[in-house]
Amino acid sequence: MVSKIRVAVQVSSSMLLRRFATASTSLPPTIRQLLSSLPPTGQAVEVQLSGWIKSVRRQKNVTFAVINDGSCASGLQAVLKPGATPHNLTNGASVRICGNLVQSMGRGQSYELQVEAVDILGECNPEAYPIQKQALPVEFLRDNAHLRARTDINAAMLRLRDSVLRMLHSYYEAQDFHYVHTPILTSNDCEGGGETFRVSPASSAPPSRQSPDPSAQAEFFSQPAYLTVSSQLHLEALAASLSRVYTLSPCFRAERSQTNRHLAEFWMLEAEWAFINHVGNICDVVEESLKNVLQCRSEHALLWKDGDEAKLKTLEDASRPGIPWTRISYTDAVNELQNYHASSRVGFEFEPAWGRALQSEHERWVSERLVGGPVFVTDYPTSLKPFYMRANDDGQTVACFDLLVPSIGELVGGSLREERSSHLVEAIRRHGLKEEEYGWYVDLRKYGSAPHGGYGLGFERLISWMSGIENVRECIAMPRWAKRMLL
Numbered sequence: 001m002v003s004k005i006r007v008a009v010q011v012s013s014s015m016l017l018r019r020f021a022t023a024s025t026s027l028p029p030t031i032r033q034l035l036s037s038l039p040p041t042g043q044a045v046e047v048q049l050s051g052w053i054k055s056v057r058r059q060k061n062v063t064f065a066v067i068n069d070g071s072c073a074s075g076l077q078a079v080l081k082p083g084a085t086p087h088n089l090t091n092g093a094s095v096r097i098c099g100n101l102v103q104s105m106g107r108g109q110s111y112e113l114q115v116e117a118v119d120i121l122g123e124c125n126p127e128a129y130p131i132q133k134q135a136l137p138v139e140f141l142r143d144n145a146h147l148r149a150r151t152d153i154n155a156a157m158l159r160l161r162d163s164v165l166r167m168l169h170s171y172y173e174a175q176d177f178h179y180v181h182t183p184i185l186t187s188n189d190c191e192g193g194g195e196t197f198r199v200s201p202a203s204s205a206p207p208s209r210q211s212p213d214p215s216a217q218a219e220f221f222s223q224p225a226y227l228t229v230s231s232q233l234h235l236e237a238l239a240a241s242l243s244r245v246y247t248l249s250p251c252f253r254a255e256r257s258q259t260n261r262h263l264a265e266f267w268m269l270e271a272e273w274a275f276i277n278h279v280g281n282i283c284d285v286v287e288e289s290l291k292n293v294l295q296c297r298s299e300h301a302l303l304w305k306d307g308d309e310a311k312l313k314t315l316e317d318a319s320r321p322g323i324p325w326t327r328i329s330y331t332d333a334v335n336e337l338q339n340y341h342a343s344s345r346v347g348f349e350f351e352p353a354w355g356r357a358l359q360s361e362h363e364r365w366v367s368e369r370l371v372g373g374p375v376f377v378t379d380y381p382t383s384l385k386p387f388y389m390r391a392n393d394d395g396q397t398v399a400c401f402d403l404l405v406p407s408i409g410e411l412v413g414g415s416l417r418e419e420r421s422s423h424l425v426e427a428i429r430r431h432g433l434k435e436e437e438y439g440w441y442v443d444l445r446k447y448g449s450a451p452h453g454g455y456g457l458g459f460e461r462l463i464s465w466m467s468g469i470e471n472v473r474e475c476i477a478m479p480r481w482a483k484r485m486l487l
Contacts, residue, residue, distance in 0.1 A: 031051065032071035044114075046098075047101050049069070049097050051094070053066070053089060053090065058082075063079075065077070067113070078112070078115050081115075086118055088120050091129060092126070094124075095121060096121055100116070102114055142479065154474070157299070157475060160467055161475075163298045163299075164296055165248065175244065178246075182234040184228055184250065196252070196253070227251075231268065235270055236444060246270060249270075255482070260470055260472060260473070261409065262472070263473065264482060269459055276452060279379075279414075282416070286455055291319055293466075318374050327375070330358075334354050340365070364404075368407070379398070387424070388417050388418055388424070388427070389416070389418065398415060400414065400415035400416070411458060413456055414454055414455025424442055460475040463475040
């Protein structure tokens, strides 16, 4: 509560308290708020802070402890007199500290807290506490996912996710997009790949006496239901009214891949808008929004502390507004891959050929070796892409793109959507899908159909690219993948 923050009598300190009281009437300021709003004169400010002890260093005449409430990376150094240091002030303990916030005489921090009183809110046994100051193996942290957010790197990753999300919301708001919520439960597989999780009640209710078909009672919704793999189809329905829509929602794929780019549960940013006629215009929006997001440097000092300098430079080059990202057709990309494969003594594990999907090794070679940065690969063969993509006039390709970035491979996929009813029905049949399951989707083409398009961006892959964290399992709070869901 703001009333518990005691401020010295100086005028500037009183102004600091009023500033926080105006901003929030129920929450006390965080460490980040305090450090960013201190009076410029440098006078002492009496405060009360709550947080967790990150480290303790006891000396003969003084004890130094770092307290952090998660609001910033650095935390705050607290200085305690030996007689006022509780014996149970240990790494991991939660505390409430009262004291004077003053300019620090030591190196490494601008301010420190001269402690007057300490309350231990929750003890933490340092002998049993798994999160120690030294670096911990990735597998150990995965096995203790309920605690890993307490490490500096994982906390920084979560703050980066928050900052990126805020910047994306700001971008779409400026472009007059509407943020919408789409279903998690769905009756169809948007991509048609069959990698869905089927949903059913944990216990089945007895068949209704009034139901002529007791077998129908086995399905909660009277038909099979699945966790969504994409919000795209539902976004198209909403874009037919609101013109510009987007969402960020969890998606689920029953894919057993164990690569560093795949999760069973992940977050997808998807945008859809009407009255667009060229796939290059979708690429423009993707590039503009991502360049805006790449300006976010909130946690770079910590996340890239031991990172690859060459990768960091490539990332920074990609964020420059005056340099457009490369665009190349699938056909040209395959030609380049084939030339390299034929001339190189090493080559690729999977031989590239027109009509075949680009493998991860191909995608990374195109972005890292051929281009040296982000690259839009456009106009893939019809056979490689889902049924909803608009056919090009050549009869062989569709108006689509994949954005490939260094270290990651595919980051974004998008296309124009097939707005012509007859072409869409033909594509559904060609892909062997059940027409009745997509009747509502075809229906959208019957009533005021308009050219439209959109894209989906893997949020964890974006965080991986921006942070230098190589595996997407470390780019989400609680990772789920095949044969692993510990909590």
